[in-house]
Amino acid sequence: MKGYIHSIETLGALDGPGLRVVVFFQGCPMRCKYCQNPDTWALKDGILTDTNTLIKKIENYKPYFGVKGGITVSGGEPFMQAEFLLDLLKNLKKRKIKTVVDTCGYYLSSTVKKCIEYMDFVLLDIKHTVNTEHKKLTGKSLTNVLKFLNYCCSQRKKLWIRQVIIPGINDTKKDMQQLACLVKDCKSIQKIELLPYHLMGKWKWKKLGKKYLLQKKKGPTPEKIRKLKIYLSRQLKCADEI
Numbered sequence: 367m368k369g370y371i372h373s374i375e376t377l378g379a380l381d382g383p384g385l386r387v388v389v390f391f392q393g394c395p396m397r398c399k400y401c402q403n404p405d406t407w408a409l410k411d412g413i414l415t416d417t418n419t420l421i422k423k424i425e426n427y428k429p430y431f432g433v434k435g436g437i438t439v440s441g442g443e444p445f446m447q448a449e450f451l452l453d454l455l456k457n458l459k460k461r462k463i464k465t466v467v468d469t470c471g472y473y474l475s476s477t478v479k480k481c482i483e484y485m486d487f488v489l490l491d492i493k494h495t496v497n498t499e500h501k502k503l504t505g506k507s508l509t510n511v512l513k514f515l516n517y518c519c520s521q522r523k524k525l526w527i528r529q530v531i532i533p534g535i536n537d538t539k540k541d542m543q544q545l546a547c548l549v550k551d552c553k554s555i556q557k558i559e560l561l562p563y564h565l566m567g568k569w570k571w572k573k574l575g576k577k578y579l580l581q582k583k584k585g586p587t588p589e590k591i592r593k594l595k596i597y598l599s600r601q602l603k604c605a606d607e608i
């Protein structure tokens with residue numbers, strides 16, 4: 367099956383357990399103000415490839431995966447090409463290669479549900495916990511993201527939740543209370559990561575002729591992130607998992 371990808375990064379250690387090959391799919395329905403990869407937004411701007419070509423490339427790295435590692439499909443938003451993703455996941459499963467999908471949780475079609483069945487776990491980015499603010503930050507409402515989260519929880523799918531912390535946007539105790547409130551009943555969440563906002567993708571906006579609207583924002587200090595993690599842990603009453 368054919369689909370569009372942006373790029374492949376080999377042997378990263380940040381997007382899931384162990385050493386991983388990260389395949390960045392092209393296309394995204396959101397328009398996050400801090401997006402590091404605005405060059406993934408338009409589907410047809412990507413590289414047209416097919417499942418077999420991807421599998422061949424991925425298999426070269428199989429010896430490095432060990433027990434925990436494998437493939438992370440990121441983007442862009444991988445579920446925008448759900449049929450292509452499903453074909454890739456099925457083929458990787460046959461080869462006993464572990465898979466993680468990094469998603470903004472916007473889509474939940476029957477094909478997306480099948481993809482969830484075939485992947486080992488999900489990295490879900492919850493950008494903001496208040497609908498109006500989510501919409502301001504990403505251009506899309508939070509409703510779909512919550513439906514996606516609830517579906518994964520109902521299927522007991524293993525999840526890591528991630529939130530990029532942006533000073534003045536989602537860095538208060540109240541924000542952490544709201545995040546805890548959304549996730550606390552989901553028993554399949556294994557980890558919650560609070561990631562500091564940074565400006566590393568800014569140059570891409572300039573290159574694409576787009577205006578970077580968070581120009582004046584700076585990233586939070588490590589101390590701030592540490593305090594928010596402690597506060598969130600207390601809200602969840604499961605400090606060991608954060």
Ligand code: SF4
Nearest residue numbers: 394396398401442470
């Ligand atoms: S969901 Fe990810 S790829 Fe899409 S706009 Fe937001 S940060 Fe960028």
